């Protein structure tokens with residue numbers, strides 16, 4: 001691997017994003033979208049740019065906390081190793097959890113769910129902020145303050161029973177028997193009624209008033225980091241997996257993509273800040289019949305609504321691309337271009353009605369017109385493909401052909417959002 005140490009930095013020219021509705025050639029053809037997957041599939045690896053941390057370097061290795069990037073984690077420690085759980089439950093008057101009869105769910109933080117000695121069904125979560133200032137925990141708490149003060153019609157979230165600042169613990173009602181949105185997708189059971197409800201809830205959230213007393217975070221989310229797209233800090237380089245380095249090698253030499261992401265960040269900064277979930281994905285949803293609960297509010301902040309729309313839509317896009325790989329494909333690298341395009345087109349066509357339902361629900365709840373919203377949301381949906389690829393690359397030794405295909409589709413959405421919005425169902429007018 002070539003390692004280029006470079007100490008110069010530059011800024012991309014400032015550019016706005018075109019509005020989705022302004023284009024005369026709005027493309028709703030899923031096949032053309034999937035064809036864009038070719039871009040990265042056979043990509044030749046380019047040298048990676050990393051940057052030494054010197055006194056006057058523009059970039060320090062603290063620019064982005066790489067530990068804040070989600071990692072899959074299934075097993076939470078035994079409750080005997082986390083005595084603060086019992087302490088906090090006792091303080092809340094909820095008795096104690098029987099250590100041998102708790103369940104844990106996949107997530108980046110530890111969690112324990114069970115029925116306490118007083119009969120309360122609780123879901124306890126410990127937000128593991130690396131930053132001692134605990135920004136994630138405080139954002140989650142600020143959501144509870146916000147939602148207690150501001151009813152948001154249609155938004156369902158697990159009821160928070162209490163929290164404990166020193167340990168970073170939050171206690172919720174355990175929504176037993178619910179299934180996550182991701183699980184429903186696996187069974188093809190995520191229906192248009194669910195998508196519509198999520199759209200309504202998120203639209204209402206974005207339209208809700210807020211109070212300075214809620215202490216809602218106003219800092220911009222760390223990714224996509226324009227700095228990392230230009231040069232990796234040395235420590236980050238040394239700690240990265242081979243697949244993560246391959247990820248940055250894919251992006252860094254792509255000047256068009258880097259410039260488009262920089263323009264997206266500028267457009268995001270210029271958007272009117274609204275209360276947003278900030279990390280909306282299908283595995284953050286809990287479904288109970290037709291009701292959908294939105295969980296995990298650690299990224300709650302005042303930000304660009306396009307982030308949430310792009311997160312939901314982009315997650316569907318990433319499932320559609322993943323659907324290219326049929327369960328019986330032993331070797332995904334053996335898929336031909338034709339297979340990838342045909343299967344990807346079919347998957348995207350299948351999920352589009354759900355995306356249209358989501359967007360119709362959103363528009364119903366928030367008819368306010370932001371002419372750039374669809375374009376920014378589409379570009380964020382494109383970025384979401386890279387975001388998921390980055391999360392996967394931190395756990396895997398190499399990037400597969402289908403993963404690269406996903407990045408190619410994402411690139412297309414970032415570069416030409418006005419043409420891609422219709423493919424993603426963001427063309428419904430209410």
Ligand SMILES: Nc1ncnc2c1ncn2[C@@H]1O[C@H](COP(=O)(O)OP(=O)(O)O)[C@@H](O)[C@H]1O
Pocket residue numbers: 105106107108109110111113123125158172173174175176178180283284286295296297298
């Ligand atoms: N109140 C709840 N009741 C039941 N399951 C829950 C509840 N909250 C979250 N979960 C499950 O636990 C998983 C992890 O919770 P989440 O809040 O997303 O934590 P993380 O920050 O670790 O991602 C979710 O995907 C969901 O399946």
Ligand SMILES: [Mg+2]
Pocket residue numbers: 107108283284296
């Ligand atoms: Mg989560």
